[in-house]
Amino acid sequence: MFKARMRFSKTGRAKYISHLDLMHTMQRAMARCNMPIWFTEGFNQHAYVSVALPLSTGYSGEYEFLDFNFLTETVPENAVKMINSVFPEGLYAQEIYALSDGGMKIANIAWSRYKITWGFDGEIPQDFIKDANELFAKDDIQILKRSKRGEKMVNMKELMKTPEITQKDGVVVCNVVTGAGNKNMSPEYLTKAIKEYLPQYNITDEAYHRLCVYTDDMVEFR
Amino acid sequence: MLSAKLERILPKVQKPARYVGGEWGSVTKDKNEVDIRFAFCFPDVYEVGMSHLGSRILYGLLNDQKGVWCERVFAPWVDLEEHMRKENIPLYGLESGDALSEFDIIGFTLQYELSFSNILNMLDLGGVPVLAQDRKELKNLVVAGGPCAYNPEPLCDFIDLFMIGDGEEVMLDLVNLYNTAKDENISKHEFLVRAAQIQGIYVPSLYDVEYNEDGTVKKVTAKENAPKMVQKRIVEDLDTMYYPEYFVVPSTDIVFDRAMVELFRGCPRGCRFCQAGHTYRPLRKKSKETILNQAKKVLESSGYEEISLSSLSTSDYSELSGLTECMLDYCEPKHISLSLPSLRADSFSAELMERVQKVRKSGLTFACEAGTQRLRDVINKNITEDDVLGACEIAFQGGWNNVKLYFMLGLPTETSEDLDGISEICKKVAYCWRINTNNRARGVKITASASCFVPKPQTPFQWDAQNTLAVLQGKQDYMRKIMKTKNVTYNWHDAKTSVMEGVIARGDRRQGKAIYLAWQRGCKFDGWEQLFDFDKWIQAFKDCDLDPAFYASRQRPLDEVFPWDHIGCGTTKQHLKREWERSRNAAITEDCMKKCAGCGSNSLFEGGHCCV
């Protein structure tokens, strides 16, 4: 038995699958393709799977991770193909690999890169991109942030890197790296900041897509 | 595909996963390549509808037809509905996202009277006229089937035709006829006239109903060659009957999230309150081999970690022990658990229980239904207190500590002695645990649930008055006072819900107006306590000059013509009458395995023999 990790994407209709439901969905997909994975023992036996850094329901992502254990000596040939042939729409495995020496620790994930899409009723307002870039170029952007310990004002710039905001196919695309793990900050705070500091703009559509996750020194997590 | 408008709303509603489709096993076809688009509608939320085995079977069956694309449609919860109405988003099929109004046939499954208002609401939300008379074209043909179709009359204003009985064959006949009708370009009326010739199809607009002064039915006249009596359809051979090899596997939690295989249809027991027991006859069983085969296929293709063997009375399956053994041999190494619902306490064996619990241990349930032997004899629930206690003894010795007991209040001839009997049984079960358990420290959970009896059409109790709301509530108060045993949790159901169910269950077509009015005034999801508005319903009936008590709490004379007498459920009215008479003498009728009671349903078979 050895530890293994799957990198997968969760897009389209699958983005509405919640964290708990995603585990069930993964367990059942594993069963459908007879993936030789380890089950927990004891009273309530089930296929052991663990989703790293689960996405919020409604977010899509292409750099998601699932940890589990193989009962075989090596990763079965075709494992990626096998699982992809039994996934529901919107889930897609890119890679399945053994974690030698336990692999990178989930706890070491420190940053996520998101693509945020903002839409407007009709055309993109003329100065929006300029104003948004200016806003996020500041060193201090105070925002009311919710955490387990309650709400408090924080400087969101300490929890993110300066985004790149551009325009593409009639919508605004914001590429941003935000804190994950201990200094987690949801990308929705960028939308909140715009609503608060640039109230003249009325964003009607917002979508969040995770592009990548990194360790503290910005090494791509694996 | 999901529309941008919908995507905008989904983050704002509860459990959006139930509104998007795309699950494993859902079927997508090219709409330009199919002849018929069928919307299979379940008038409740996704979690409830997806749990229903019959719908899963028919979804598979229809999509198995090359020219048909069947999609699923469920009632959106009120939060989504509000947004949909505001943003002008029509109710849509989960597979394509297309509006209900784009479908050729819109089929509803009728599982529960209190979901009727949702049918109206779903049609309306889907951009389809609610009243059958306002739908002039063949397109958007609205059909319905399922248990409540055994008295379809309250829905006659809304539904173009009903399918009575097993759906597997009649559904295909209907689809074929629809295809022909489209090719020949005939009118909706002509189509309906032809459809009425298919056995098991009831076209309400081809029947005139006359009433007596007192409001009861005088006579029902069939027109345009429609049959006088629409006898239900049955599938004779369950071994060759279609069964899906795949299930849609929801990507979100539903009520019964597991694979299912049916053991047999019909029930040999004949409990007099039970509609299913009388309308699913004659008895037909699947062979052990077929069941095993189907179970394996469904489990392999779904990846489910649990399978239930379903039927109305699982312990009556003749090869249950052998079947269970084979199933467990297959399931155990794969960590799949087996559940056997509807086990009877009397045939409950320690051996069977121990085998089933090996993978996962769930609670035990016993449907005692009534508190005294006398009343159990009245309802023909042939189970004794000793049966229940004997089963409990084995269970408690085997380490179980979770037992559920089901009862009904308001059964015909019930007295306070019968209510006291319920509390007595619970006390005895609690005592039984104390002397049999080998781990008192772990404690026990005994749950007693009492629902209110609703007399159903096509049962021996179809002549009986339902207890009035006041009487039912009085009984509930009494129960709460006497159910004080330690370790026993007492649950009861809202009596108002049962009264409303009782009103509609034996309704006639004049009720259509009241249902329409109640829906217009905002009634929906009436089966959900938090949304059910009893007073609104009663007012709607009053405003239509209809008396709810006439339908629910009136004792009918034995010679009354019922609004559903022209719908055949297999069991004859004569048999039901005989059973009613026996019930008044607390005379039991033996089950079909011991002796055929002559219910008449065997005449639907070619050979005329029930397989018991």
Ligand code: SF4
């Ligand atoms: S015909 Fe006889 S054996 Fe068959 S279901 Fe009816 S009573 Fe039972």
